[in-house]
Amino acid sequence: MKPVRDTLRLAGLGLLVALSAPIASAQVAPDAATVAGYARQSALRLHDAAGRGDLAALDALLSGPDAATLLKARDGHGRNALHVAAHAGQRGAIERLARAGIGLDALENDRYDAVTIAAVADDEATLRTLLALGASASQVTSRYDGTALIAAAHLGHDGVVRQLIAAKAPLDHVNNLHWTALIEAVVLGQGGPRHQATVRALLDAGARRDLTDREGRTPLQLAQARGYREIEAMLARP
Template sequence: MRFLAALVIALLTVPSASAQVAPTEAELRAYAGLHAAAARGDIADIERRITAFENKEALDARHRTPLHVAVYQKQHDAARALIRLGANPNRLEIDRYDIITIAAVANDVPMLRIALEGGGDPKAVTSRYDGTALIAAAHLGHAEIVRTLIAAKAPLDHVNNLQWTALIESIVLGDGGRNHTETLRALVEAGANVNIPDGSGATPLTLARSRGYRDMVAILEQAGAK
């Protein structure tokens, strides 16, 4: 009973794109230095400031570094330049998101590749849910992001503090449509454990059946789910 009560509370605040807080317009206008250069994608200014020993890891009020800002603003070249010049690709902002998870939630495949190639850790545990970028992407049905993270050896069976894996999130937070079904298919084909239950003991197959997600049920049954 306590688990179910906790689950209800968790569902009200479940991780989503809105769980991450991108810089507001007011923050963007107020930025100076490297944060401002990153936000507008000014490579020359980034290089000039770092050459002058400006702090690459400077923090704004929400502990976003210039690199976080570049990723939130989808400034791909700026993010690449910051990483090349030594910015930490694994730094967490105030809500415990790294640039890989930010890119995953935004469904920004080019940025995700920049983060991975720049040394970002696809195995990192992020967010207040103790999840991973793979779980966040599965929740949102970002199938190409999921496949990219799988190729980068993201952990397939990590269990977050809601007692959900990426596979489970693709079901319980999905809509049973094409994107979430393809996400589940990618996880199953990669070898994700199809029988890890949630905190109440319900298996992925049980969860998919209870929601009437027939395509997901077929994939799980073919993979030997119980």
């Protein structure tokens, strides 16, 4: 029976590896051609200025007669100017756009908001700006019905995780893969220092360790199966 069990275990690990790649790459930043195209389209002039962090151009556009239309404009991927600024880490532009009334919690075509964009990029400064301006840490985002916290936990972005916890992100949200932030930190993590710090932050905040994946496995059992001894020890503590 042992070879069969080992085969099934390896198959399961292969599935996790396959799943981790699309999750990590699901977010689509504007490519060079798209960015170059913003300047050539009058409807996307705000996107162009936001992505470049050109505050003078932003001020001129936001005080002009087309401001309301430009704030609502979307590119071919459904990004508004805030999404573009978040991808580029242009915090000054983000502040100008927020003051002008852009939707801080707007979702683009893959259902990412600016908070999740900053979380996936491990951009703590941009995330801090967005949260201070009133963007939500609680939205359900992405094709996986997840949250910014789940995405950050998956990637081991421990500083981002702590910011999102402080902003009252839902600790125990379950995505459509049936994983919480704590489970993703184990099953899609590397078991190294940053994922250990992520697990510690989630546990310290009160994340539930009894919630299981679809196969009924707890975070502790998942850590044991992967040989993540440091994380296993944290999860085993009462």
